Amino acid sequence: xxxxxxxxxxxxTLDFIGIYDPVSRLRSMGFLxxxxxxxCAGQPKVKDHFGLEIIVDKVWPKLDGYDALxxxxxxxxxxxxxxxxxxxxxxxxxxxxxxxxxxxxSLLLGAAGFLKGKRATTHFADYQRLETYxxxxxxxxxxxxxxxxxxxxxxASLDLGLYLCQKWAGEGxxxxxxxxxxxxxxx
Amino acid sequence: xxxxxxxxxxxxTLDFIGIYDPVSRLRSMGFLxxxxxxxCAGQPKVKDHFGLEIIVDKVWPKLDGYDALxxxxxxxxxxxxxxxxxxxxxxxxxxxxxxxxxxxxSLLLGAAGFLKGKRATTHFADYQRLETYxxxxxxxxxxxxxxxxxxxxxxASLDLGLYLCQKWAGEGxxxxxxxxxxxxxxx
Numbered sequence: 001x002x003x004x005x006x007x008x009x010x011x012x013t014l015d016f017i018g019i020y021d022p023v024s025r026l027r028s029m030g031f032l033x034x035x036x037x038x039x040c041a042g043q044p045k046v047k048d049h050f051g052l053e054i055i056v057d058k059v060w061p062k063l064d065g066y067d068a069l070x071x072x073x074x075x076x077x078x079x080x081x082x083x084x085x086x087x088x089x090x091x092x093x094x095x096x097x098x099x100x101x102x103x104x105x106s107l108l109l110g111a112a113g114f115l116k117g118k119r120a121t122t123h124f125a126d127y128q129r130l131e132t133y134x135x136x137x138x139x140x141x142x143x144x145x146x147x148x149x150x151x152x153x154x155x156a157s158l159d160l161g162l163y164l165c166q167k168w169a170g171e172g173x174x175x176x177x178x179x180x181x182x183x184x185x186x187x
Numbered sequence: 188x189x190x191x192x193x194x195x196x197x198x199x200t201l202d203f204i205g206i207y208d209p210v211s212r213l214r215s216m217g218f219l220x221x222x223x224x225x226x227c228a229g230q231p232k233v234k235d236h237f238g239l240e241i242i243v244d245k246v247w248p249k250l251d252g253y254d255a256l257x258x259x260x261x262x263x264x265x266x267x268x269x270x271x272x273x274x275x276x277x278x279x280x281x282x283x284x285x286x287x288x289x290x291x292x293s294l295l296l297g298a299a300g301f302l303k304g305k306r307a308t309t310h311f312a313d314y315q316r317l318e319t320y321x322x323x324x325x326x327x328x329x330x331x332x333x334x335x336x337x338x339x340x341x342x343a344s345l346d347l348g349l350y351l352c353q354k355w356a357g358e359g360x361x362x363x364x365x366x367x368x369x370x371x372x373x374x
Contacts, residue, residue: 014208014368021201021341024237045242050211053242055232124369153369154208158342181201182311182340 001168003037004066006108007046007056008086010076015102018157019070022165025177031169038066042086049074064094072157073103073123081111090114099148100164102157106130106150119143120150158183188355190224191253193295194233194243195273197263202289205344206257209352212364218356225253229273236261251281259344260290260310268298277301286335287351289344293317293337306330307337345370 003023005016026032038057047053063069069090080086090112093099099114106122109115110133120134121127121143130137142151142163151160162183166174178185190210192203213219225244234240250256256277267273277299280286286301293309296302297320307321308314308330317324329338329350338347349370353361365372 012208014204017201017204020237020239021199028237039239050207050215052207052226055240055242153367155345155368155370158345180340181342183342 001032001035001068002066003035003068003070004040004058004061004063005037006069006071006090006105007039007041007054008074008076008080009043009047010049010074010079011046011072012074012103012154013048013050013052013054013072014154015072015074015105015157016070018155019072019100019102019161019164022158022161022177022181022183025180026165026169026173029173029177029180031165031173031177042089049076060089063090063092063097066093066097068098068100069093071099071101071105071108073101073105073107073153077104077107081107087111096147100150100160102151102160103153107133109148109150110134114148118148119145120148121152122150123153188219188222188255189253190222190255190257191227191245191248191250192224193256193258193277193292194226194228194241195261195263195267196230196234197261197266198233198235198259199261199290199341200235200237200239200241200259201341202259202261202292202344203257205342206259206287206289206348206351209345209348209364209368209370212367213352213356213360216360216364216367218352218360218364229276236263247276250277250279250284253280253284255285255287256280258286258288258292258295260288260292260294260340264291264294268294274298283334287337287347289338289347290340294320296335296337297321301335305335306332307335308339309337310340 027035040058041056103123115134117135119136122130214222227245228243288296290310302321304322306323309317
């Protein structure tokens with residue numbers, strides 16, 4: 001399993017880190033020793049919505065070499081939806097690449113054409129905007145429609161991270177990871 | 188309100204971002220327009236436990252110019268407890284500076300002497316280690332003992348972030364911020 005985290009200026013860092021933390025534990029806790037990932041962007045560092053700067057591993061790598069893309073949301077997604085180079089880059093993902101988003105990241109999956117014929121979700125203020133791209137917009141925390149998995153706003157990133165742990169390594173692994181994070185599985 | 192986020196190699200990024208996201212919304216949503224913060228460390232960039240690199244704003248600034256320190260945990264905290272320069276730096280905080288930690292960050296507050304006579308908490312695997320430093324170790328999510336506020340492991344960072352929103356801007360602000368994050372206030 002090789003993951004590309006897609007970053008850009010103006011992301012909501014918690015959208016990204018809420019998945020990154022539990023999913024990275026799949027490797028550190030020994031459940032998926034071969035798990036690897038890159039932070040990918042169109043530039044060598046990105047600045048989040050509040051000003052925090054993260055260093056990127058790969059600038060515009062071809063995305064068909066990854067098993068999964070993870071696209072966080074954030075105010076910056078509005079500009080990126082219109083950025084032809086960025087959208088073209090997302091489209092370098094393979095047909096079999098799992099496309100995953102949190103919050104308004106789904107609008108970027110949509111702009112790249114990945115939501116055609118798909119059920120999906122997004123930030124609660126953007127359901128209408130998502131209708132342009134998806135077959136059906138669901139007001140749910142996580143929507144899994146095969147090769148596209150989308151989640152709701154910000155805090156849903158932790159739930160999505162644990163959902164992916166369960167999907168990729170089973171319920172036992174997910175429960176141990178949730179426990180290590182002190183995360184109450186009440187939802 | 189001026190905050191110093193204390194970073195070091197080997198942090199758990201979610202410990203930091205789980206607070207940073209809701210607290211930063213105090214400014215972006217207009218509740219505390221004068222809120223400001225720096226990411227502070229002993230080096231110009233830090234690498235988290237899983238390899239992610241964050242760019243630091245201020246290298247070893249004197250900490251008595253800040254109203255609050257926020258110290259995240261992570262495996263790296265074990266080395267930092269023994270790092271005399273780092274602990275000496277933490278001790279540059281003022282008497283009136285609010286000392287805040289998540290997870291094993293409390294062991295760093297302890298090593299700096301800030302937990303003398305205080306009740307505090309930490310990661311559930313480190314209660315015993317914290318006893319060296321604190322008057323009383325509580326097995327709670329958040330422990331507020333005046334000028335020292337400590338929280339439990341990783342996911343507690345979001346609860347602590349919202350707790351600080353409530354403390355600094357009131358319950359209405361906190362509830363609006365939780366809603367904007369799609370965070371269910373069930374705990």
